[in-house]
Amino acid sequence: MMALLGWCWRLAATGFCFVLFAFGALLLGLLLAPLIYLLPWPLVRRRQLARRSIQRWVRFYLWMMRKLGLLTISFAGEQSLQQPGVLVVANHPTLLDAILLMAVMPNATFIVKAAMARNPFTRWIVALAGYIPNDEVGVELVEKAAAALRTGETLMIFPEGTRTQGDTLTLKRGAANIALAAGCPLLPVVIDCQPLTLRKGEPWYRIPAQRPHFSVRVLPLMELAPLINRAQPPGLQARALTAALSACLQAQLQAHR
């Protein structure tokens, strides 16, 4: 009986949180973004403010979800996400992953879903924050991302390109190509959610039987040199690096289950 009541509570609270998120995105996207846009500040400062605003908002949102008893969250090693000039790569099991990372990476450039950069509610804040949409033609995206890394920005990408389908990680090679082009190390992050929820194609009301726990663990930096052979053709280097990253993430996911 208590379990059923708890489940009903979480269902109602989940619905509320989806509405709250839409409302917050609206506020951020349609009210705050134009205000930031109008500030007579240099681009970099406006970008900082946009990113800070996003961080404040997602932090509040996560706090709210924890307080409502919808989930628990643990972070490990998140301080190292502040390093400049590294490419942060994470697996992407759920809808909340970007929000979890935005909460602890206020200075990072995120590579975001193209729909976010086109959506009339989110496009302004996404543009102001300097996030890069993932719909650009492969080569242009790689160049743009590598250029940002070379100037010392911290870049974040989900190498799967979308949320994990099924149990196995299938990484695209874009992340490896970006790291190779920029000559920068990878900083892998493992996101685990037990029991799994908010997967791709899963409607909001299909909530798990128990309250899910999200764990975000930052792994040690992966330097490129030991993983690839620079004398090889670029296509082979990208494949080798992608395979190494995939093995690393997969092993860490299994080790902690």
Add this chain to the structure above:
Amino acid sequence: MTHTRDSLLTRITEILHEQFDVEPGSITLESRLREDLDIDSIDAVNLMIELKSITAKKITLDNFHQVQTIGDLIEAVLAFLAQDQVAN
């Protein structure tokens, strides 16, 4: 040097094996570059560069997005070579 469909298939198979680790036995005229051979858009750019060894100069395929299979690629290269000959 003249190229035939067969000679192009042989050369393209070599390139795909050397550059992208594609198993030569898996390559036929019907193989789709993206879905079957795992050639992504970044690989495609490197492939174009490698095709210079056939076409002598940097190949521009305006209709590359229409190239889906190995067969399409061979026809596109032949068309480029023919056009190049007329231009000279």
